[in-house]
Amino acid sequence: MSQPNAVVSPAPNLLVETSHDLPLVSVTVALRMGALEDPPEGEGSVRLLGRLMRRSAGGRSAEQNDALVEGIGAALGADVTQSTVSFQGSVITRSLDRFGEFLVDALARPALPEDELMRLKRETLAELTETLDDDRSLARRWFRKRLFAGHPYGRSAAGTKAGVEHATIDTLRGLYRRLVVPENLVIALAGDVTTERAERFASELAAALKPGAALADRTPEPSMRPGRHLVLVDKPERTQTQIIVGGLGSHPSDPDHFALSVANTAFGGTFTARLMQEVRVKRGWSYGAYSSLPYDRRRQAFSMWTFPKAADAAACLALELDMLEKLRAKGLTKSELAWSKRYLVRSHAFAVDTAAKRVGLKLDTALYDLPPGYYENYTETLRAVTLEQANGALRERLSDENLLVTLVGTESVVGDGVRAAIQRLAGSEVVRYDAE
Amino acid sequence: MASNRAQRLAQLNANVPAWGAVTHVETAPFGNRLKIERFRLKNGLEILACEDRSAPVVAYHTWFRVGSRHERVGKTGLAHLFEHLMFNEVEGRASGEFDRLLEEAGAESNASTWLDWTQYNIAIPKDKLGLVIGLEAERMSKLVLREPQVTSEKEVVANERRFRVDDDVEGAVSELLWATAFDKHAYRWPTIGWMADIEGFTTGDCADFYRTYYAPNNATVIVVGDYAESALLEKLAHAYGAIAPSMLPVEDYQAEPPQTAERRREVKKPTPTEKLAIGYHAPALGDFDHLGLSLLVDVLFGGRASRMHQSLVRKQELAADVRASVGPFRDPGLFEIFASAREGHHAEELLAAIDRELLRAREEPVTEEEIERARARTELGLIAGLETAEGKASTIGFYETVLGRPAAAFERLDAVRRLGPSDLLRAARRYFADSARSIVLVRAELAGSAQKAAE
Numbered sequence: 105m106s107q108p109n110a111v112v113s114p115a116p117n118l119l120v121e122t123s124h125d126l127p128l129v130s131v132t133v134a135l136r137m138g139a140l141e142d143p144p145e146g147e148g149s150v151r152l153l154g155r156l157m158r159r160s161a162g163g164r165s166a167e168q169n170d171a172l173v174e175g176i177g178a179a180l181g182a183d184v185t186q187s188t189v190s191f192q193g194s195v196i197t198r199s200l201d202r203f204g205e206f207l208v209d210a211l212a213r214p215a216l217p218e219d220e221l222m223r224l225k226r227e228t229l230a231e232l233t234e235t236l237d238d239d240r241s242l243a244r245r246w247f248r249k250r251l252f253a254g255h256p257y258g259r260s261a262a263g264t265k266a267g268v269e270h271a272t273i274d275t276l277r278g279l280y281r282r283l284v285v286p287e288n289l290v291i292a293l294a295g296d297v298t299t300e301r302a303e304r305f306a307s308e309l310a311a312a313l314k315p316g317a318a319l320a321d322r323t324p325e326p327s328m329r330p331g332r333h334l335v336l337v338d339k340p341e342r343t344q345t346q347i348i349v350g351g352l353g354s355h356p357s358d359p360d361h362f363a364l365s366v367a368n369t370a371f372g373g374t375f376t377a378r379l380m381q382e383v384r385v386k387r388g389w390s391y392g393a394y395s396s397l398p399y400d401r402r403r404q405a406f407s408m409w410t411f412p413k414a415a416d417a418a419a420c421l422a423l424e425l426d427m428l429e430k431l432r433a434k435g436l437t438k439s440e441l442a443w444s445k446r447y448l449v450r451s452h453a454f455a456v457d458t459a460a461k462r463v464g465l466k467l468d469t470a471l472y473d474l475p476p477g478y479y480e481n482y483t484e485t486l487r488a489v490t491l492e493q494a495n496g497a498l499r500e501r502l503s504d505e506n507l508l509v510t511l512v513g514t515e516s517v518v519g520d521g522v523r524a525a526i527q528r529l530a531g532s533e534v535v536r537y538d539a540e
Numbered sequence: 541m542a543s544n545r546a547q548r549l550a551q552l553n554a555n556v557p558a559w560g561a562v563t564h565v566e567t568a569p570f571g572n573r574l575k576i577e578r579f580r581l582k583n584g585l586e587i588l589a590c591e592d593r594s595a596p597v598v599a600y601h602t603w604f605r606v607g608s609r610h611e612r613v614g615k616t617g618l619a620h621l622f623e624h625l626m627f628n629e630v631e632g633r634a635s636g637e638f639d640r641l642l643e644e645a646g647a648e649s650n651a652s653t654w655l656d657w658t659q660y661n662i663a664i665p666k667d668k669l670g671l672v673i674g675l676e677a678e679r680m681s682k683l684v685l686r687e688p689q690v691t692s693e694k695e696v697v698a699n700e701r702r703f704r705v706d707d708d709v710e711g712a713v714s715e716l717l718w719a720t721a722f723d724k725h726a727y728r729w730p731t732i733g734w735m736a737d738i739e740g741f742t743t744g745d746c747a748d749f750y751r752t753y754y755a756p757n758n759a760t761v762i763v764v765g766d767y768a769e770s771a772l773l774e775k776l777a778h779a780y781g782a783i784a785p786s787m788l789p790v791e792d793y794q795a796e797p798p799q800t801a802e803r804r805r806e807v808k809k810p811t812p813t814e815k816l817a818i819g820y821h822a823p824a825l826g827d828f829d830h831l832g833l834s835l836l837v838d839v840l841f842g843g844r845a846s847r848m849h850q851s852l853v854r855k856q857e858l859a860a861d862v863r864a865s866v867g868p869f870r871d872p873g874l875f876e877i878f879a880s881a882r883e884g885h886h887a888e889e890l891l892a893a894i895d896r897e898l899l900r901a902r903e904e905p906v907t908e909e910e911i912e913r914a915r916a917r918t919e920l921g922l923i924a925g926l927e928t929a930e931g932k933a934s935t936i937g938f939y940e941t942v943l944g945r946p947a948a949a950f951e952r953l954d955a956v957r958r959l960g961p962s963d964l965l966r967a968a969r970r971y972f973a974d975s976a977r978s979i980v981l982v983r984a985e986l987a988g989s990a991q992k993a994a995e
Contacts, residue, residue: 123594125573125592125594126923126926126927127923128920128923128924128927166844166854167845167850167854170843170844170845171845171909171913173845174842174843174844174845174913174916174917175845175909175912175913175916176916177916177917177919177920178920179920179924194920194924195920196916196919196920196923223854223857226857227853227854227857227860230859230860230882230883231860231861233812233813233860233882233883234813234860234861234880236811236812236986237708237709237710237811237812239707339810340810340985340986341810341985342707343702343706343707344699344702344703344706344707374643375627375639375643376636376639376640376643381636384696385636385692386692387692387695388691388692388693388694388695388696388699389695389699390696390699391696391697391699391700391703411699411702411703412699413698413699413702443640443643443644446644446645446646447643447644447646449646450644450645450646450665450668451643451646451647451648452646453595453596453597453646453665454597454646454648454663456595457594457595457597457928457929458594458595458927458928460927538812538986
């Protein structure tokens with residue numbers, strides 16, 4: 105992160121990374137709040153708002169706006185997570201001014217027409233139906249839904265059919281007024297753009313918006329349901345199963361956050377990590393076998409992901425559970441720790457090898473309230489992790505008793521086997537693949 | 541510069557292994573800022589070096605001119621299985637040491653196989669470039685193939701096939717479409733291979749494949765990033781200079797006979813909505829028509845402003861999704877359309893709506909505004925793909941391997957700027973022929989299940 109041309113502008117909430125290597129500018133205008141603001145019965149409303157803003161920018165029709173953006177050599181998407189909305193785009197340098205004007209139109213002058221919302225809702229409902237074809241996506245959705253049951257993180261940022269149907273234009277306009285205010289914005293530009301040009305864009309955008317109040321994230325910390333639980337998502341004719349096993353994970357402010365990241369990398373973060381070696385290399389059971397430890401403003405999940413064929417599902421699941429137990433009980437070896445640290449420190453070069461990636465880390469820092477120096481001191485902090493810290497973090501943060509297993513497969517084929525594979529199973533449910 | 545290089549190469553060549561003598565072949569521009577230096581070793585290994593100091597990293601690619609087109613009936617999927625095996629074990633090193641050393645050095649590595657080629661890519665902080673060169677040269681000539689690893693890797697590939705094809709509606713439909721559209725050419729079987737073939741491979745099959753195709757005279761090394769040319773060439777010459785070239789087999793090429801009648805297949809899949817796939821025979825990547833057809837397909841299918849999206853998704857609300865692509869292959873491939881119906885609509889409705897737009901494209905020229913938009917999308921796509929050293933190496937390796945011209949991406953962009961409505965109209969009339977298309981209609985076994993669940 106210590107790039108010589110990195111600039112944090114004096115203008116508030118503006119991040120700039122200049123590189124004139126290519127005639128390309130990446131532009132992100134992000135809101136520091138996302139689907140957490142969805143109304144209780146309107147799951148997916150904020151995502152609808154983001155898409156409707158793009159479609160109705162400047163009071164033009166969606167057709168006109170699509171033609172405008174694509175015609176100038178730009179691409180723009182509205183990406184919604186629980187904690188953020190990101191209007192994320194890229195543009196050929198010669199069209200930066202016009203793209204900037206479009207973004208100001210989308211952020212500050214969206215018409216938000218009701219007829220376009222109705223059309224967007226129908227499109228979104230069709231897209232939600234299509235996601236039923238994607239077993240991995242189904243597994244992820246049910247894992248989060250049950251892991252964070254009763255917590256806002258358990259709700260789907262993409263929305264549910266009921267939530268989308270429930271959304272009204274008045275709800276979306278109200279959300280717009282609260283969310284899209286200068287105080288809630290973070291702007292990031294990278295690539296073939298000067299700091300002065302970026303500041304001008306930020307000023308124009310801020311001037312066009314009505315002032316408001318920065319939204320505070322009042323989401324409570326999630327808690328874990330005790331015991332081992334299974335959610336089997338029943339889908340016909342599956343030759344394979346998608347398995348996600350996990351529980352609560354890490355928080356960027358945890359004193360052992362980096363220690364746990366090092367431990368997770370050794371366990372399931374790379375091709376030569378334990379999980380891949382045992383599941384894929386030694387047994388050939390799954391094409392992929394990884395564990396992950398993402399961050400957000402509140403504690404996120406730790407999870408393992410594999411996808412063995414139906415006949416291997418129970419054995420693969422049993423192996424994963426056994427590996428997790430051993431990981432907690434015995435910890436990493438000294439050589440695993442050293443290897444993991446070296447990998448993380450050295451591969452960080454690929455997190456900062458383009459201006460867009462460098463500004464992306466700064467954006468994450470601003471959006472997710474990362475502790476001061478999180479990325480500035482990233483490699484030094486990793487180097488300082490000790491074996492005692494890494495193994496302590498595994499015992500403290502991960503649980504092999506309070507676990508959620510989510511599996512997408514054909515229940516009549518794999519159900520009995522996977523239930524038997526989970527010792528001390530406290531609860532089990534079967535849900536239809538198309539249930540909400 | 542040229543004479544300096546000649547002097548340096550003369551000094552280098554005085555002290556290299558038998559097959560390691562380096563020749564500088566040409567310098568070619570790669571966009572406005574960079575250039576590609578082409579070198580060749582005595583054993584036939586092509587080296588394309590592109591110095592780019594925008595980050596302290598290097599992308600190192602090895603592209604072999606072997607893909608699933610070089611397989612035969614009963615042995616489909618061998619090129620892809622072999623790609624997996626290339627990560628296992630080399631002489632003098634423990635199994636798995638290859639990946640271990642690379643990851644410890646901070647590398648990102650992967651590989652892929654397609655119809656015409658197999659490529660291995662490693663991105664690494666610049667101070668460890670020497671490690672990569674050594675490891676890649678080792679596995680080009682000293683791979684160890686043992687029964688347990690082959691057996692285990694066959695199971696991994698079978699699982700990959702279940703993931704990408706058997707349990708994936710679109711993957712299964714695409715496979716069926718190509719098998720329907722091609723009778724003779726080797727493009728008719730999938731790169732991942734038929735399941736029975738995957739299960740039947742022996743260690744001997746793999747060893748034969750390795751000896752036949754993994755040779756320096758069948759490969760190109762692409763190096764992009766922050767390196768010093770002299771040191772790079774010295775390392776390459778010494779690492780690869782001991783590897784002798786192979787006698788490459790003559791490909792048993794089978795020309796695809798012209799398709800004279802539409803072919804239709806209908807399948808049932810566990811999906812909630814009907815799908816449609818259409819494949820028209822399309823020109824090879826090197827054919828001038830490929831540009832015109834690609835630009836036309838972008839006008840029709842590319843982005844939300846495209847005709848098909850506007851018609852099928854927005855106006856008629858028949859489809860949840862519609863997209864298309866023209867295959868970028870050495871021989872004529874397919875212009876492939878995929879559409880997914882909304883609930884309550886049928887694949888035939890999608891077909892009728894698509895046909896109306898294709899007919900329109902055959903009957904009247906597209907507008908200049910539409911072409912300009914497609915040009916802009918093409919330019920953005922190219923530039924965005926060049927942000928990283930890895931992206932540049934992929935672009936160079938792909939065009940070098942398929943067309944023999946590493947900077948062809950920029951040539952195509954220049955050519956696209958010169959194309960006009962006449963070129964696109966010609967492409968439509970030449971390639972949108974009903975008699976030369978294949979269609980797969982997917983019936984939804986789970987249609988209406990969402991409503992039933994709610995009830």
